[in-house]
Amino acid sequence: RRLRNGRWINISEYRTQDGGTVCIHTDITERRRAQQDLLRRTALVQMLREIALETNEAADIEAAIQSCLDKVCFHSGFVLGHAYLPDSDGDDAKELLSTDLWTMRDPERYRPFRDISSAMRFGHGVGLPGQVWASGKPVWIEDVQNDANFPRRPVAERVGIHAACAFPVLEQDRVVAVLEFFSDQPQPCDTALLDAVTSLATQLGRVTERKRSLMAMNKLRQAVEQSPVMVMITDLRGVIEYINPEFSAITCYRPEEVIGHTPNLLKSGHTDTEAYGKMWARISSGHDWRGEFRNLKKNGESYWAATSISPIRDQDGTITHYLGIAEDISERKEAEQQIEHLAHFDSLTELPNRALFHAQSRQILAGAKRHTNPVALLMLDLDDFKDVNDSLGHAVGDELLKLVATRLHSTMRQGDIVARLGGDEFTMILPDVGGPDAVDTAVRRLIEIISQPYVLEEIDLYVSASIGIAMYPDDGQDVDELLKHADLAMYRAKGRGRGTYNFFMSSMDREVQQRKTIETAMRAALDNEEFYLVYQPQIDAINHRVIGAEALLRWNHPEQGNMSPAEFIPVAERSGLIVPIGEWVLEQACMQAKRWLDRGDDPMTVAVNLSPIQFKHHDLLGMVSDVLKRTGLPPSGLNLEITESVVMQETETNLGLLHALREMGVHIVLDDFGTGYSSLSYLTTLPVDKIKIDRSFVDGITSDLVQQSIVKTIVELGNALGKRVNVEGVETREQLDILSRNRIDEIQGFYFSKPLSVADLDRLMDGEVQPVLRASPPR
Ligand code: C2E
Ligand code: CA
Ligand code: CA
Numbered sequence: 107r108r109l110r111n112g113r114w115i116n117i118s119e120y121r122t123q124d125g126g127t128v129c130i131h132t133d134i135t136e137r138r139r140a141q142q143d144l145l146r147r148t149a150l151v152q153m154l155r156e157i158a159l160e161t162n163e164a165a166d167i168e169a170a171i172q173s174c175l176d177k178v179c180f181h182s183g184f185v186l187g188h189a190y191l192p193d194s195d196g197d198d199a200k201e202l203l204s205t206d207l208w209t210m211r212d213p214e215r216y217r218p219f220r221d222i223s224s225a226m227r228f229g230h231g232v233g234l235p236g237q238v239w240a241s242g243k244p245v246w247i248e249d250v251q252n253d254a255n256f257p258r259r260p261v262a263e264r265v266g267i268h269a270a271c272a273f274p275v276l277e278q279d280r281v282v283a284v285l286e287f288f289s290d291q292p293q294p295c296d297t298a299l300l301d302a303v304t305s306l307a308t309q310l311g312r313v314t315e316r317k318r319s320l321m322a323m324n325k326l327r328q329a330v331e332q333s334p335v336m337v338m339i340t341d342l343r344g345v346i347e348y349i350n351p352e353f354s355a356i357t358c359y360r361p362e363e364v365i366g367h368t369p370n371l372l373k374s375g376h377t378d379t380e381a382y383g384k385m386w387a388r389i390s391s392g393h394d395w396r397g398e399f400r401n402l403k404k405n406g407e408s409y410w411a412a413t414s415i416s417p418i419r420d421q422d423g424t425i426t427h428y429l430g431i432a433e434d435i436s437e438r439k440e441a442e443q444q445i446e447h448l449a450h451f452d453s454l455t456e457l458p459n460r461a462l463f464h465a466q467s468r469q470i471l472a473g474a475k476r477h478t479n480p481v482a483l484l485m486l487d488l489d490d491f492k493d494v495n496d497s498l499g500h501a502v503g504d505e506l507l508k509l510v511a512t513r514l515h516s517t518m519r520q521g522d523i524v525a526r527l528g529g530d531e532f533t534m535i536l537p538d539v540g541g542p543d544a545v546d547t548a549v550r551r552l553i554e555i556i557s558q559p560y561v562l563e564e565i566d567l568y569v570s571a572s573i574g575i576a577m578y579p580d581d582g583q584d585v586d587e588l589l590k591h592a593d594l595a596m597y598r599a600k601g602r603g604r605g606t607y608n609f610f611m612s613s614m615d616r617e618v619q620q621r622k623t624i625e626t627a628m629r630a631a632l633d634n635e636e637f638y639l640v641y642q643p644q645i646d647a648i649n650h651r652v653i654g655a656e657a658l659l660r661w662n663h664p665e666q667g668n669m670s671p672a673e674f675i676p677v678a679e680r681s682g683l684i685v686p687i688g689e690w691v692l693e694q695a696c697m698q699a700k701r702w703l704d705r706g707d708d709p710m711t712v713a714v715n716l717s718p719i720q721f722k723h724h725d726l727l728g729m730v731s732d733v734l735k736r737t738g739l740p741p742s743g744l745n746l747e748i749t750e751s752v753v754m755q756e757t758e759t760n761l762g763l764l765h766a767l768r769e770m771g772v773h774i775v776l777d778d779f780g781t782g783y784s785s786l787s788y789l790t791t792l793p794v795d796k797i798k799i800d801r802s803f804v805d806g807i808t809s810d811l812v813q814q815s816i817v818k819t820i821v822e823l824g825n826a827l828g829k830r831v832n833v834e835g836v837e838t839r840e841q842l843d844i845l846s847r848n849r850i851d852e853i854q855g856f857y858f859s860k861p862l863s864v865a866d867l868d869r870l871m872d873g874e875v876q877p878v879l880r881a882s883p884p885r
Contacts, residue, residue, distance in 0.1 A: 112135075113133060113135040114133070114134050114135045114138045115131045115132060115133050115134060115135075116131070116132040116134045117129065117130070117131055117132075118130045118132070143298060146296075146298050146299075147298050149181055150181065150182075150298055150299060150301075150302040151302075152181070153177055153178065153180075153181035153182075153302065154302055154305065154306060154309065156177050156181075157173065157174050157177045157178075157306065157309070157310070158309060158313075160173040160174075160177065161173055161174060161309075161310060161313045162313060164313075164317070166317055166321065167314045167317045167318065167321075168205075168207060170310065170313050170314060170317060171189045171205075171207050171275070171283060171285070171310070171314075172189075172207050172209075174285065174306065174310055175187035175188070175189060175207060175208070175209040175285060175287075176209050178209075178285070178287055178303070178306075179209045179211070179287065182271075182287065182296075182299055183289065184271070184287035184288060184289050185210070185211040185212065185216070185267075185288060185289060185290045186208075186209065186210055186211070186216055186219070186267065186287065186288040187208065187209035187210075187285065187286070187287045187288075188204070188205075188207065188208050188209075188220075188223060188285070188286050188287075189205050189207040189283055189284070189285050189286075190202040190203065190204055190205065190228065190235045190239075190283065190284040190285075190286070191203055191205055191282070191283050192239070192281070192282070192283075193227075195282075197280075200229065201227040201228060201229055202227065202228040202229075202235050202236060202239055202284060203227060204223055204224045204225075204226060204227075208220060215265055215266075216265055216267075218261050218264060218265055219258065219261050219262065219265050219267060219288075222258050222261045223258065226257070226258070232257075233255065233256065233257050233258075234247065234250075234255070234256060234270060234272050234286055235272055235284040235286055237255070237272075238272045238273060238274050238281070238284045238286075239274065239281050239284050242274055242276060242279065242281055243273075243274070243304075244271065244272065244273035244274070244300055244303050244304055244307070245270075245271070245272050245273075246269075246270070246271050246295040246296070246300055247269065247270040247271075248268075248269055248292055248293060248294055248295065249268045249269060249292035249293075250262050250267060250268065250269070250270050250288070251263050251267075251268060256270075262288075266290055267288045267289075267290065268288075268289055268290060268291050268292040268293065269288065269289035269291065269292055269293035270286060270287065270288050270289070271286070271287045271296075271299065271300070271303065272284055272285065272286035272287070273285055273303040273304065273306065273307050274307050275307060275310045275311050275314060276307045276308050276311040277311040277312075277314060277315040277318075278311075278315075282311065282314055282315075283310075283314070285303075330350050331350055331351060332351075333350060333352060334352060335352060335431055335432065335433045336349070336350065336352050336353040336356055336357075336411065336430075336431065336432040336433070336434070337349065337350040337352070337353060337429070337430070337431055338350075338353055338369070338429075338430040338431075338432070339418070339427050339428070339429055339430070340368070340369070340427065340428045340430065341426075341427055341428075342390075342425065342426070342427070342428070343368070344368045344369065344428070345366060345367070345368055346364050346365050346366065346367055346368065346369065347365060347427070348361075348365070349361055349364055349365070353432075356403070356409065356434050357372065357401075357403050357404060357409075358403050358404035358405055359371070359403075359404050363404070369430070372399075372401040372402055373401065373402065374399075374400045374401055374402040374408050376400040376408070381397070385397065385415065389415050389416070389417055389428055390417075390425075392417055392425060393417075394414060394415065394416045394417075395414065395415045395416075396412075396413070396414045396415075397412075397413055398410060398411065398412050398413065398435070398439075399411045399413055399432075408436075409434050409436045410434070410435045410436045410438075410439040411432040411433065411434060411435065412432065412433045412435045413430060413431070413432040413433075414430070414431050414432075415428055415429065415430045415431075416428070416429050417429075449461065450462035452525075452526040454504055454507060454508060454511075454526070455507055455508055455510075455511035455512075455526050456511070457511050457514075457515070457524055457525050457526045457532075458523065458524070458525040458526075459525060459526065459527075460525065460527050460528070462525065463523060463525035463527070463533060463535075463585075464585055466523050466535075467483070467523060467535045467585045468584075468585055470521075470523070470535055470537045471578055471584065471585065473537070474537060474578060474579075475579075479537065479538050480539065480540070480541065480577055480578060480579070480580075481535060481536065481537045481538075481539070481577070481578040482535070482536040482539045482545045482548075482575055482576075482577055482578075483533065483534070483535050483536075483575070483576045483577075483578065483582075483585075483588040483589065483592050484533060484534040484535075484536065484549065484552075484573055484574070484575050484592060485531070485532075485533050485573065485574040485575075485576075485589065485592035485593050485595070485596040486514075486531070486532040486533065486534065486552070486556075486571050486572070486573045486596070487530060487531050487532075487571065487572050487573075487596055487600070488506075488510065488530040488556075488569050488570070488571050489569065489570045489571060489572055489600070489604040489605065490569070490604070491503065491506075491529070491530035491569065492755070493754070494506060494567065494569065496755075496757060498565075498567075502562055502563065502567075505562055505563075506560055506562065506567060506569065507526075507530065509560050509562075510530075510532070510556060510560075510569075510571075511524070511526060511532070513555050513556060513558075514532055514534065514552070514556075516555075517551065517552060517555060518534075519536075521537050521538065522534060522535065522536050522537070523535045533589065533592070534552075536548060542577065542609065545575060545577070545609075549573055549575060549607045550607075552571070552573065553570070553571060553573065553605055553606075553607060556569065556570065556571040557569065557570045557571070557605055570604045570605030571605065572596055572599040572600045572604065572605065572606060572607065572608075573596060573599060573606075573607035573608070574591075574592040574593060574594065574595030574596025574597070574598070574599055574607070574608055574609075574610060575592060575595055575607060575608070575609045575610060576588040576589075576591040576592035576595060576609075576610040577609070577610070581610045591610040592610060594610060595608045595609060595610035595611075596608065621677050621680075624673075624674055624677045625677050625680075625681045625683070627663060627664075627665075628661075628674060628677065628678060628681070628683055628687075629683065631661060631663075632686060632687060632690060634664075636661055636662050636663065636664065637659060637660065637661055637662075637687065637690065637691075638660050638662065639657045639658065639659060639660065639691065639694050639695060639698070640657075640658050640660055640861035640862055640863060641655035641656065641657055641658070641698070641712075641861060641862055641863075641864065641867050642655060642656045642658060642854055642859060642860065642861040642862070643655050643854070643858060643859045643862070643867065643870065643871075644656060644711075644713065644832065644852050644853070644854050645852060645853045645854070645858045646851075646852060647846065647850045647851055647852055647853050650858075651708065652708075652710070652867075652870070652871050653708070653709070653710065653711065653852060654710055654711035654712065654713060654745065654852075655710065655711075655712055655713070655867060656712075656713040656714075656715075656747070656854065656861075657691060657694070657695035657698075657712055657713065657714050657715075658671065658715075658861045659671050659675070659687070659691055659715075661674055675717070678717075679717050679718075679719045682719065682723060684717045684719045684720060685719065685720060685723050685724050688716065688717060688720045688724075689724075689729055689733070691714060691715075692714050692729070692730065692733050693733050693736065693737065695712045695714045695744075696712065696714075696733050696734060696736075696737040696739040696743075696744060697737045697739075698712060698864060699711065699712035699737075699739050699743050699744065700737050700738050700739045700743075703739065703740075703743060707871065709743075710743075711742075711743050711744065711745050711773070712739075712743065712744060712745065713745040713746075713747050713775060714744065714745070714746055714747065715747045715777065716746050716747065716748050716752070718748075718749065718751050718752045718755060721752055721755075721759075721760050721763060726763055726767075727763060727766050727767065727770075730744075730746075730767060730770070730772065731770060734770075734772075740771070741770050741771030741772045742771050742772075742773070744772050744773070745772075745773045745774075745775050745795075745796065746767060746772055746773070746774055746775065747775045747776075747777040747798065748764070748774060748775070748776060748777060749776075749777050749778055750776065750778070750779070750781075752764075753776075753792055761792075761793065764792075764793040764794075765793045768793050768795070773795040773796060774793060774794045774795050774796070775794070775795065775796040775797070775798055775832070776789075776792065776794045776796070776797045776798065777798050777800075778798065778800040779797040779798055779799050779800055779820065780799055780800045780802075780803055780816075780820060781800045781802065789823065789824075789827055789829070790827055794829060795829060795830060796829055796830040796831070796832055796851075797820075797824050797829050797830075797831055797832070798832040798833070798834050798854075799817060799820055799821070799831065799832065799833045799834070800834070800835070801834050801835020801836075801855070802835075803816060803817050803820070803833075804817075804833060804834075804835045804836055804837075804841055804845070804855070805835070807841055807844055807845070808838075808840050808841060808844060814844060817833075817845070817848065818847075818848055821848040821849060821850060822848070822849075825849050830851045830852065831848075831849070831850050831851050831852075832850075832851065832852045832853070832854060833845055833850050833852075833853055833854070833855075834853075834854040834855060835854070835855050835856075836853050836854065836855030836856075836857045836858070837855055837856045837857050838857055839857065841855075841857070842857055
């Protein structure tokens with residue numbers, strides 16, 4: 107029986123034989139409490155076991171906590187159970203956040219409490235959950251309605267919540283969740299329950315920890331499985347234990363086809379054994395290795411894999427596996443190779459370009475140095491390629507270059523290099539050629555092969571090439587020097603005519619040196635007034651009167667004395683100095699012609715030579731009209747002498763310029779006629795007023811009948827086209843007599859007069875000096 111004071115007594119009554127009653131009251135409060143306690147503890151152990159089982163089965167941490175909430179409420183008589191989680195997994199968590207994990211015996215009744223709990227956040231030490239979070243220990247509150255540190259008290263009062271118990275879930279020493287339970291009546295601290303939840307704290311913690319790492323594992327596995335890069339794990343011997351799906355996708359090998367094998371399966375034979383050896387040395391010594399492999403797929407196709415291999419270690423740091431991660435970089439490789447190709451090969455001919463040629467020939471020279479072998483470097487330039495381009499179009503020009511490249515390529519022996527440097531310039535390097543005689547033979551052959559006809563779009567084209575040769579080591583120590591010298595030799599070959607070749611000789615260096623010196627001196631010559639003009643009279647073929655004069659430039663060089671224009675005009679042209687010099691000549695000549703005009707003698711024209719360069723680099727039209735304006739010479743008093751190359755090159759522009767000059771009133775003279783390549787019929791279309799038959803035709807005219815008939819033909823053609831005809835270089839009476847059989851308009855030459863100073867010319871015209879009559883010309 108329970109006494110009013112709360113104690114329990116056991117009452118036993120015995121009838122005595124005499125009819126009496128013995129009543130024994132035993133206070134069993136302690137025994138009963140111990141018994142109850144035992145029962146309770148047994149129930150709680152049952153609870154712990156159930157929780158252990160269920161949480162283990164739970165799919166995730168949330169499910170484990172939920173089942174814990176349910177079980178605790180069920181076994182303890184709590185009416186409410188709820189869980190809080192920190193706002194982050196790490197140590198930087200600031201607040202506990204309410205979760206959706208609830209157990210409620212009467213959800214309707216406790217909804218307001220749930221709502222307020224959900225809305226609250228608890229910092230460290232704040233409120234019941236905050237206190238548990240901070241201390242890491244369970245807390246028991248007999249009646250929250252009497253507790254000052256219970257912010258949810260008003261709502262607790264409304265719904266009738268009294269006792270509370272809260273405990274942490276501990277992973278190691280870290281609180282990863284706080285669980286709180288409430289009762290609908292006040293309850294003194296139940297130590298058995300408190301003991302149970304204390305052990306629950308760590309038990310549940312272990313479960314959540316395991317779940318967490320399992321989840322992390324899962325995440326990792328998924329990441330690896332779904333990774334867009336190839337992943338492979340091997341054991342220490344390199345035997346494959348795992349490959350991910352991307353690996354299968356790229357290599358076409360199914361996992362069961364490679365697992366148990368080594369990656370040798372993928373070898374393409376393009377990576378040398380040495381490279382594999384280095385890789386193994388690195389990874390087995392515990393280092394990472396990175397590199398690129400060219401591997402083979404199952405179908406035999408190759409692919410490039412940018413691979414990184416790292417050792418995997420266990421907790422003790424012992425290497426247990428190797429992890430290989432690889433990316434298929436075939437596309438990038440291909441693009442790189444293409445770019446590489448573009449950077450090193452000429453896109454038209456597919457031959458190596460200048461850059462690659464340089465690199466390759468440097469290697470060859472280095473090798474030759476070691477073995478002291480002579481090496482020949484050839485510079486090859488097509489003759490008159492520009493004409494092909496101009497007259498047949500660039501497409502044909504390109505086609506021709508390709509064919510030339512193919513022919514050059516076909517002549518190559520093992521080790522030779524052929525490259526295109528640009529335009530119609532090719533270069534070859536021939537290692538191990540032997541002596542110059544062997545080179546000579548090789549080059550002759552080349553020239554012959556190049557000059558075979560090219561069959562192009564219905565036309566057969568003939569081209570020739572000029573070749574310059576520089577020998578290593580005699581003609582240069584490096585590629586640049588050899589190229590430079592081969593180039594010089596090539597130009598010299600061109601100077602001798604088409605389709606020839608020439609060896610570089612160091613004398614050419616001197617020539618270049620000399621040209622440079624001339625150029626420097628020439629720059630100063632204009633300022634220093636070292637230039638002057640002489641005038642060679644032009645004689646009327648009928649009455650032998652002076653009707654004009656050709657202005658010819660002279661240079662009184664301070665050191666070298668009078669220098670021939672044949673020597674310095676080419677230098678002036680190369681350097682562009684011909685432009686200011688040419689303008690000066692024109693101005694001087696026009697000034698002089700104006701003086702003759704003003705004197706009122708017989709009409710006198712002046713002829714001025716124009717260089718093709720002046721057509722290219724100058725506002726020629728503006729310059730001529732300015733000079734005419736400045737000097738006051740009427741345009742009809744000026745003859746401009748041009749050569750065929752002017753009308754052959756830059757055809758459209760130059761023809762336009764010539765037309766414009768003629769429209770201005772200036773006369774155009776075609777100088778050195780007959781030496782160029784233009785056909786006679788070409789003459790009909792040219793904007794030219796006069797032709798000057800070159801003096802080479804005059805030279806042999808007295809003895810050579812063919813020469814005579816050539817001159818005859820040219821003169822007749824000129825006559826027929828209504829052009830004036832001048833013959834220059836007439837040195838003897840005999841020549842004059844033969845020429846006079848033709849209808850020539852004017853004559854120029856030493857027979858009548860050499861080029862003269864203005865004063866001498868004046869005297870000549872005044873009749874003071876008679877035409878020289880000599881049998882042979884002065885040299
Ligand atoms: P070119 O225009 O054909 O000039 C004629 C050259 O033949 C002149 O030589 C002249 O002295 C020479 N000559 C004239 N009659 C005879 C002769 O009977 N026998 C021989 N053997 N030679 C004769 P020069 O003055 O030495 O000029 C050479 C070349 O230099 C000229 O050839 C011309 O192409 C160029 N030149 C001269 N002055 C100028 C100039 O002011 N501007 C440009 N651009 N070129 C010039
Ligand atoms: Ca001339
Ligand atoms: Ca001439």
